[in-house]
Amino acid sequence: MNKVIDAVQSDAGVQQALETALQQEFKEEWKDIAPLLSVRELNKFYAPGKGCGDINFDLYPGEVLGIVGESGSGKSTLLSCLSARLTPDSGNVIYNSERFGEMDLYACEESMRRVLMRSEWGIVHQHARDGLRMNVSAGANIGERLMAVGERHYGDIRAKAEEWLTAVEIDTGRIDDRPSQFSGGMQQRLQIARNLVTHPKLIFMDEPTGGLDVSVQAKLLDLLRNLVSRLGLSVIIVTHDLAVARLLAHRLMVMRRGQVVETGLTDQVLDDPQHPYTQLLVSSILQN
Amino acid sequence: MSTATGYNFAYLDEQSKRMIRRAILKGVAIPGYQVPFGGREMPLPHGWGTGGMQVTASVIGEADKLKVIDQGADDTTNAVSIRRFFAHTAGVETTEQTAEATLIQTRHRIPERPLQADQILIYQVPIPEPLRFIEPRESETRKMHALSEYGAMQVKLYEDVARFGHIATSYDYPVMVNNRYMMDPSPIPKFDNPKMSMMPALQLFGAGFEKRIYAVPPFTQVESLDFDDHPFEVQSWDEACAICGSDHSFLDEVITDDNGSKMFVCSDTDYCRERVDQGFVGTAADLSTSEQETEQ
Numbered sequence: 001m002n003k004v005i006d007a008v009q010s011d012a013g014v015q016q017a018l019e020t021a022l023q024q025e026f027k028e029e030w031k032d033i034a035p036l037l038s039v040r041e042l043n044k045f046y047a048p049g050k051g052c053g054d055i056n057f058d059l060y061p062g063e064v065l066g067i068v069g070e071s072g073s074g075k076s077t078l079l080s081c082l083s084a085r086l087t088p089d090s091g092n093v094i095y096n097s098e099r100f101g102e103m104d105l106y107a108c109e110e111s112m113r114r115v116l117m118r119s120e121w122g123i124v125h126q127h128a129r130d131g132l133r134m135n136v137s138a139g140a141n142i143g144e145r146l147m148a149v150g151e152r153h154y155g156d157i158r159a160k161a162e163e164w165l166t167a168v169e170i171d172t173g174r175i176d177d178r179p180s181q182f183s184g185g186m187q188q189r190l191q192i193a194r195n196l197v198t199h200p201k202l203i204f205m206d207e208p209t210g211g212l213d214v215s216v217q218a219k220l221l222d223l224l225r226n227l228v229s230r231l232g233l234s235v236i237i238v239t240h241d242l243a244v245a246r247l248l249a250h251r252l253m254v255m256r257r258g259q260v261v262e263t264g265l266t267d268q269v270l271d272d273p274q275h276p277y278t279q280l281l282v283s284s285i286l287q288n
Numbered sequence: 289m290s291t292a293t294g295y296n297f298a299y300l301d302e303q304s305k306r307m308i309r310r311a312i313l314k315g316v317a318i319p320g321y322q323v324p325f326g327g328r329e330m331p332l333p334h335g336w337g338t339g340g341m342q343v344t345a346s347v348i349g350e351a352d353k354l355k356v357i358d359q360g361a362d363d364t365t366n367a368v369s370i371r372r373f374f375a376h377t378a379g380v381e382t383t384e385q386t387a388e389a390t391l392i393q394t395r396h397r398i399p400e401r402p403l404q405a406d407q408i409l410i411y412q413v414p415i416p417e418p419l420r421f422i423e424p425r426e427s428e429t430r431k432m433h434a435l436s437e438y439g440a441m442q443v444k445l446y447e448d449v450a451r452f453g454h455i456a457t458s459y460d461y462p463v464m465v466n467n468r469y470m471m472d473p474s475p476i477p478k479f480d481n482p483k484m485s486m487m488p489a490l491q492l493f494g495a496g497f498e499k500r501i502y503a504v505p506p507f508t509q510v511e512s513l514d515f516d517d518h519p520f521e522v523q524s525w526d527e528a529c530a531i532c533g534s535d536h537s538f539l540d541e542v543i544t545d546d547n548g549s550k551m552f553v554c555s556d557t558d559y560c561r562e563r564v565d566q567g568f569v570g571t572a573a574d575l576s577t578s579e580q581e582t583e584q
Binding site: 110111114118133136137139140143144145147148149150152153154155157158175176 | 422431435437439440442443446447449450451514515516517518
């Protein structure tokens with residue numbers, strides 16, 4: 001076996017040809033795929049050094065992008081800007097919508113942004129209270145987005161709510177209970193179900209596992225990973241937990257003081273960090 | 289013609305009336321849209337019909353005939369005091385008969401007798417915002433109205449069906465006006481909702497506490513929300529009115545003694561009286577005559 005590899009490697013010409021062929025194939029396969037979200041020169045500062053700036057990246061369909069960094073590094077500000085909840089000072093966020101086509105989020109009508117938010121997008125908040133209606137039942141929480149996009153058949157809404165409760169591993173017997181009677185982990189899962197019910201293409205998550213204990217975190221991450229791969233979702237996930245990033249994200253952006261200091265494939269960034277800050281971040285994880 | 293000295297005709301000063309009339313005109317121009325207005329202090333507390341009274345004061349003229357009802361009745365405290373207020377400050381004629389009235393201020397009911405094009409119905413509204421249940425922020429509800437984002441309203445009905453098996457909301461039942469604005473019809477029973485649609489009379493709504501005026505112009509479509517598999521239904525009763533025998537009007541359940549005896553009577557007292565005058569009788573007809581005899 002080794003001999004074969006040696007033989008192939010020694011033959012530089014063959015290797016060159018192989019690589020070119022691979023690259024060609026890759027290009028062929030990807031050339032028609034437009035990015036789902038393109039961010040160009042995005043800036044949002046509350047005060048000098050407070051916020052995020054000079055952000056550029058593309059997110060492709062089916063890709064999970066992790067944004068990591070310490071508290072106050074501008075991760076959440078960036079996520080708010082990306083998800084049309086916070087108008088940036090300058091720069092563009094171009095989203096490739098199924099319904100509206102290519103659109104600049106902050107140049108278009110607010111009504112279009114709001115349509116996106118309840119149909120093609122999902123937003124999972126760190127605190128379930130921000131994303132759920134605590135005074136109506138779990139079923140109504142899941143059904144709300146369906147009703148918002150025009151569903152008017154009670155039986156269908158309820159059937160879909162049950163289906164999604166099952167998908168996020170909540171007992172369907174709890175469908176008429178209020179989220180306030182749920183545990184933290186269940187609330188978070190309900191929030192995910194509520195977002196996924198309209199089959200969004202892009203999900204924004206802000207610390208989805210924050211405030212949960214380790215075993216519940218693991219369960220939630222497992223569920224998320226399955227849903228993301230099964231439904232082919234694109235996700236932008238903000239987290240300060242590198243373990244979460246490693247588990248979910250394909251690609252990482254490391255932020256510090258409002259700037260992106262390093263980007264790359266998750267394994268590459270975590271196993272071979274280049275920037276001193278990333279090195280510090282990676283080395284600060286407890287090893288066992 | 290004012291009988292009370294020291295007050296302007298119908299209590300409010302003319303500038304305030306003009307401001308309220310502008311709000312009313314805007315409301316009529318945009319059916320179902322809540323127009324903010326500078327609510328004035330009235331000589332009775334908020335929640336007692338100050339919104340309706342300000343609207344009435346702004347549209348009433350010397351030739352008008354005013355009827356005031358509260359829960360369908362002309363003789364309850366609120367109705368009597370508001371009627372006397374306008375009799376006193378505007379010197380207008382008042383009536384208890386729906387057919388005779390040109391202005392009807394109401395709380396909780398629409399008269400059973402169909403209203404005509406020359407009449408105006410004025411509602412007293414406690415909470416004008418139908419979306420308040422689901423969204424506490426005013427800035428957000430305004431945006432929802434502006435963009436016709438009314439899916440969330442359906443959540444209220446969903447909760448009803450999930451909990452009770454049917455749409456249990458029986459009053460304050462949300463409606464869609466002219467296929468555009470979601471409107472709170474004030475706490476009338478949903479029994480009255482169908483009467484609002486294509487009504488020949490002008491309907492004005494005044495919310496004194498929340499300082500909002502809105503309107504449904506004559507012959508405007510008003511639709512009650514529902515689900516495809518749980519259509520909108522009005523209340524029905526197995527009994528008929530004990531006094532006039534009506535089986536098609538909104539009935540109140542009245543407890544008659546300490547042993548749990550009860551009877552059902554029309555909530556619209558004028559309608560009931562009219563039917564009795566026409567010779568209709570209910571099961572309690574003997575009872576009422578015998579009572580009268582003992583009184584005599």
